[in-house]
Amino acid sequence: MQTRRTISHRDRVELFRRLIAFDTTSAKSNVPAADDLANFLTDRGCRVDRFESEHGQKVNLVAHKGPECDGGLLLSGHLDVVPATEDGWTSDPFGLTDVDDRYVARGSADMKGFVALAACLLADIDADQMNVPLVGLFTHDEEVGTIGAQRFCNQWDDRYPLPKAGIIGEPTELRVVRMHKGHTKLRIDVLGTPAHSGYPHLGSNAIEKLGRVIHALTELRRQLESERCDTSQFYPETPFAILNQAVVEGGVAVNIIPGGCSLVVGIRVLPGQKSADTIEAVRHTIGSIPDIADDVSVSLIGDSPPLLTADDSEINWRLCEHVGQTETAAVSYASDAGPLAAMGIECVLYGPGSIEVAHRPNEYLPKDQFEQAWGSLSDFARKWCIDGWHSEG
Numbered sequence: 001m002q003t004r005r006t007i008s009h010r011d012r013v014e015l016f017r018r019l020i021a022f023d024t025t026s027a028k029s030n031v032p033a034a035d036d037l038a039n040f041l042t043d044r045g046c047r048v049d050r051f052e053s054e055h056g057q058k059v060n061l062v063a064h065k066g067p068e069c070d071g072g073l074l075l076s077g078h079l080d081v082v083p084a085t086e087d088g089w090t091s092d093p094f095g096l097t098d099v100d101d102r103y104v105a106r107g108s109a110d111m112k113g114f115v116a117l118a119a120c121l122l123a124d125i126d127a128d129q130m131n132v133p134l135v136g137l138f139t140h141d142e143e144v145g146t147i148g149a150q151r152f153c154n155q156w157d158d159r160y161p162l163p164k165a166g167i168i169g170e171p172t173e174l175r176v177v178r179m180h181k182g183h184t185k186l187r188i189d190v191l192g193t194p195a196h197s198g199y200p201h202l203g204s205n206a207i208e209k210l211g212r213v214i215h216a217l218t219e220l221r222r223q224l225e226s227e228r229c230d231t232s233q234f235y236p237e238t239p240f241a242i243l244n245q246a247v248v249e250g251g252v253a254v255n256i257i258p259g260g261c262s263l264v265v266g267i268r269v270l271p272g273q274k275s276a277d278t279i280e281a282v283r284h285t286i287g288s289i290p291d292i293a294d295d296v297s298v299s300l301i302g303d304s305p306p307l308l309t310a311d312d313s314e315i316n317w318r319l320c321e322h323v324g325q326t327e328t329a330a331v332s333y334a335s336d337a338g339p340l341a342a343m344g345i346e347c348v349l350y351g352p353g354s355i356e357v358a359h360r361p362n363e364y365l366p367k368d369q370f371e372q373a374w375g376s377l378s379d380f381a382r383k384w385c386i387d388g389w390h391s392e393g
């Protein structure tokens with residue numbers, strides 16, 4: 001039988017430090033970090049299952065403790081981080097640096113601090129006392145469009161019942177967030193006919209056609225900005241679906257009529273809205289431009305769904321009650337919670353650190369939030385998995 005171990009503050013910081021030291025920028029493999037985490041969890045009594053991507057460069061990790069039954073709690077975090085190539089870092093981004101009341105490193109807030117806490121919680125909780133399981137899900141490629149979580153939805157084979165309630169530890173400064181916008185990426189390719197610019201009658205200019213597309217999509221953006229839905233009230237600054245014409249590429253040389261160009265568009269629909277409707281609006285808008293519709297194609301390159309968890313869902317009201325939160329919180333970024341919710345897991349976001357320092361040089365996690373999150377999450381997980389809310393009467 002496994003001996004009972006208690007995870008100390010030092011153990012938590014040590015695991016945090018080790019996770020930070022793996023450069024898990026989304027463009028790189030997350031396997032070394034996942035292996036380290038898997039060993040940590042296996043050594044401490046968890047069942048760990050790995051789900052590798054096609055070429056083995058990426059892995060989603062699932063750690064399970066307790067009985068294999070319904071009613072458990074899921075804790076989930078992504079292992080990847082955004083690149084740390086910005087100017088302005090005053091310490092090694094991949095070394096956890098103690099600076100006064102902060103831990104500074106890439107991924108400290110977003111979100112290896114939470115991952116370390118979730119793993120320590122899985123290690124610390126006593127399987128023999130549990131009535132329902134605690135499950136950890138550690139994903140790859142969240143930062144490039146929740147790709148790992150979307151892949152996990154297809155990889156999961158029901159080898160045991162997955163919890164229907166989940167906490168995704170995005171940095172919310174320990175506020176419970178039950179809704180976020182989605183993020184859809186479209187690529188629009190425009191065809192022309194290349195020719196020498198001295199003989200324009202032999203060609204057709206793709207960039208001029210794209211100009212008309214951009215103009216039409218600007219009109220669509222204005223129209224979207226004037227529309228409201230039920231969740232608009234939670235977004236006082238942007239109560240609408242956002243359409244961003246983000247990247248334009250095309251053209252070869254000043255003396256060549258461009259034969260092709262492209263535009264990448266990002267769309268952030270509100271919770272409760274469907275990205276398919278907005279994609280259709282984009283297609284319709286482009287299809288309505290006279291003479292060029294046949295030269296323009298729209299392809300979907302990513303679709304991370306929005307999150308809308310009901311106010312009275314168990315995970316939301318219990319966690320809100322646990323932390324003493326009465327108001328509804330919503331955020332504008334997409335997360336793994338979108339795809340996991342689509343899989344039938346009711347999710348909220350709740351984690352230490354601030355999104356405002358994430359993705360920036362000298363990203364940091366306040367030490368007191370790291371400790372506070374540990375206290376709060378371990379109490380909550382124990383109530384959920386050991387004490388059993390349902391017996392409270």
Ligand SMILES: [Zn+2]
Nearest residue numbers: 110111142170
């Ligand atoms: Zn994140």
